[in-house]
Amino acid sequence: MFDIALGIFLFLSPIITLIGNNARINGQVMALQFHQFKSLSMTNVILQSQFFQYGVIALFVIALSQKPARAFKDKWFAGFLGICAFSVLAHPKTITAFTPIFLGCLLYYIVITYARNIKPLVYAVFAVSTLNTFFAILQFFNIHWLYSSSLGRIDGLMSISSHLGAYQAIAFPICYAINPFLSVVPFIGLLLSKSFTPIIALSVGLFYFWYPQRRKIIINLALMGMIALTGMVIVMIIRNYHPAVYKFLLRVDVWKSVLKDILNHPLVGSGLGTFSRVTAMGHWQWMYNEYLAIAFYLGLPGLFCLGMFLKDKFNGAKERAIVTSCFIVLIICLCQSPMHFARMAGTIIPLFAFMEILKRKGDEQLCL
Secondary structure (H helix, E strand, O other), rough: OHHHHHHHHHOOOOOOOOOOOOHHHHHHHHHHHHHOOOOOOOOHHHHHHHHHHHHHHHHHHHHHHOOOOOOOHHHHHHHHHHHHHHHHHHOOHHHHHHHHHHHHHHHHHHHHOOOHHHHHHHHHHHHHHHHHHHHHHHHOOOOOOOOHHHOOOOOOOOHHHHHHHHHHHHHHHHHHHOOOHHHHHHHHHHHHOOOOOHHHHHHHHHHHHHHHOOOOOHHHHHHHHHHHHHHHHHHHHHOOOOOOOOOOHHHHHHHHHHHHHHOOOOOOOOOOOOEEEEEEEEEOOOOOOOOHHHHHHHOOOHHHHHHHHHHHHHHOOOOOOHHHHHHHHHHHOOOOOOOOOOOHHHHHHHHHHHHHHHHOOOOOOOOO
């Protein structure tokens, strides 16, 4: 029962959206949004946050009716959660920002403890990737069935084109593991998103993914695909050189400002969810770098604990498709803030849990 509920959660959390123009449904949803968040949003960001929070609670309730599949042993994870709790004590006004972090940690815990059969669950990732690519193609031809893309960008069902690219890059190794031909699906969606960071992250991740099979015949085809991907990346960079460099330099300015704050509060940080910057170029709500965000919010001890947690996850990990997806996440986190959005965190957290589960099993593989 838990695996079924988790599969539904993995399928809906990235793409759930308001249903067309049904005023009654949308009105009820927005009333709940205002009651919980004291604000309204015409996008699906708050809706996805609601689904993430209530979905994790529902998964926890369902998990209580089952026997644990394995023991939970992760001291660095516990240490990170403890640092988050200490940060709230040091900055009491940030207690509201602790709720989604706690629920994210709870999701990681219950997936490791209660998930049993991983292979069927990853098909939810393929299904979401397929829907995103399908709607991205429709948007490319200016067909909008559910909602219009903002500023003419292609975003599938992810509401933001950069999130579409990030999800498709993460899904690529999983789709390839199920069947190499299925990797075409996320690849098309990734190219339509025109998001640089996920494309570069996938390029690096594929070298890691295919390197152990470099002597096999099939890898020759993989290398041809790799060369084609690299060529497309170079063409996209050349054609969009100025806007890409401009956006990167803007983020560098924000990162410099964040580094100064980290040096001012190296031990306890500035508190969860306290980042906000107003510059000549606008209002910044995210740092576009998850590692700087951890150091800013929790201080250097939080960043150290996160680093040790990631080292423990990747050390001895065996299922290369899941490991590659998680590795791609780490690269994306250098220039984006995927963990700040429920639509991305709802997939990323279970993937890291799957990596730990498969590392313990050792003999269960996704590759068919």
